[in-house]
Amino acid sequence: MNAHKPTQFEQLLHEIDDAVVEFEIVDREERSSSGSRTQSGDGEPVIVDANHAFRDIFSPDMKRVIGLPLNDLIVPATKQEEAKQFDQRTSDGRSNVAFVERTTTEGNRTFLYRGIPYDDDHGFAIYTDVTGELQQQDELTEIIALAEELRSNPAETDTVDVANKIKAKAETLTQLID
Known part of the structure; x- marks a missing residue:
């Protein structure tokens, strides 16, 4: 053989x-x-x-x-x-x-x-x-944008609403990383 x-x-x-x-x-x-x-x-x-x-x-x-x-x-x-x-x-x-x-x-x-x-x-x-890495990058970019929105317009922004969006995006990112 x-x-x-x-x-x-x-x-x-x-x-x-x-x-x-x-x-x-x-x-x-x-x-x-x-x-x-x-x-x-x-x-x-x-x-x-x-x-x-x-x-x-x-x-x-x-x-x-x-x-x-x-x-x-x-x-x-x-x-x-x-x-x-x-x-x-x-x-x-x-x-x-x-x-x-x-x-x-x-x-x-x-x-x-x-x-x-x-x-x-x-x-x-x-x-x-790289699907997961791109999703993580997208979620992180959205978190940064929401934080910037809150920082730049604190008096005009519904703080609770933006904070909830940041929390939800952070939870999604955490799930993607796990």
Whole structure:
């Protein structure tokens, strides 16, 4: 029996906590009005491999996603144009870094996305879930704004109302942190 011994890179890919997917850029096929297939010239990422974190976040059955277009699996309909721009950059050999919204098994979430091309038509996409951190930042920003409102207009502000709003936001922030 000849067992495959993973390379150091394969070990890293499958041990990292961030969702990582390896993809190949392939030409999109379009159907003409006669029904024949033609190449569109646009490249799209097709899943070659993915780590367990990717599977846990985006698809519980990885065996079914190998070979599927990455964008069809995780990109919301409203973000398809954005994804095409990232695909073009990758096809041009340029890296991508952005905050993106992607569809997960639990609904849409926000990720720090890093796309790294290699060879002429392959790349990696790394997704770090920052949804909770962004919610925490939003709640903290609202608390600061409410405190500033109270500080700047103490005589004109309903102190009890603003204090209740600050308390509610602080409780929400505490829940997000726990």
